[in-house]
Amino acid sequence: MPEMPEVETVRRSLIPLIKGKTIKNVTLWYPNIVASDQSEFVHDLVNKKVIGIDRYAKYLLIRLSDNLTIVSHLRMEGKYHLVDVDTPKDKHDHVQFEFTDHTALRYNDVRKFGRMQLILTGSEKTATAIGRLGVEPNSADFTDQYFISKLKTKKKNIKNTLLDQTIVAGLGNIYVDEVLWQAKIHPLSVSRAIPADKVKELRKNINHTIKWATELHGTTVHTYLDANGNYGGFQDKLKVYGHSGEECPRCNTILEKIKVNGRGTTFCPHCQVIYK
């Protein structure tokens, strides 16, 4: 599942594939992927040129000429790949951007959870959910003070709080389990009960893990691939996610898996402290 390191890897791999290309036409094989007006999406993108790709948290921002931006969220299994336009459509290809050079960018998504919207460049925060997002890991705004003050108001458990994109934006289920294990914090800990020094430690772990995972081109579990079809390299570094029933690498206690608000959650019942 693409989280911030994976989305950044997609962004970097996609730029050389599509930057400078001009869209000839757009096909919606599964129209509901487009959350904005679907006929406008198809109509307004014709003759537009890709000028760059930005990203905020897990959102890709494909910048186009004439002040247009496609905001794209991959959700669980969304992928982009560039093909010759004559390549037969894959069963799970849902959107095609055909370019003037006989290539096409295809959006493929087995579970059809991903969404894209066409907006005016600059209206990201008002026209999409980006406006409700919190700060990104490793950004100047993600300070100890910010993190401590945000957690201080939260009665819900820390696992759920870290998945809440309005506080820190970019973490998903995998990295949340990893950073909580690193900071030795039990996922069911009450957010506001976590001592300030542990919150500081958690912030450092978040920053370091996101940075390191990005350097390794993300984590491939299940099906994540970048725009060139390459796997990530961080799955080998995971200490807890996907390792329930195995020994904790720190204390050798068997790792447990529970459900926290519907999310599979793996943790060490011995060395991860629960704050109540």
Add this chain to the structure above:
DNA sequence: AGCATTCCCTGTAAGC
């Protein structure tokens, strides 16, 4: 208002 639950989706694996 804040927190929890439901829903969207389909492939894979387990159970009978």
Add this chain to the structure above:
DNA sequence: TGCTTACAGGGAATGC
């Protein structure tokens, strides 16, 4: 073997 059920989960919508 073939069917049903459980599970994977990000974020919007809904419920309390």
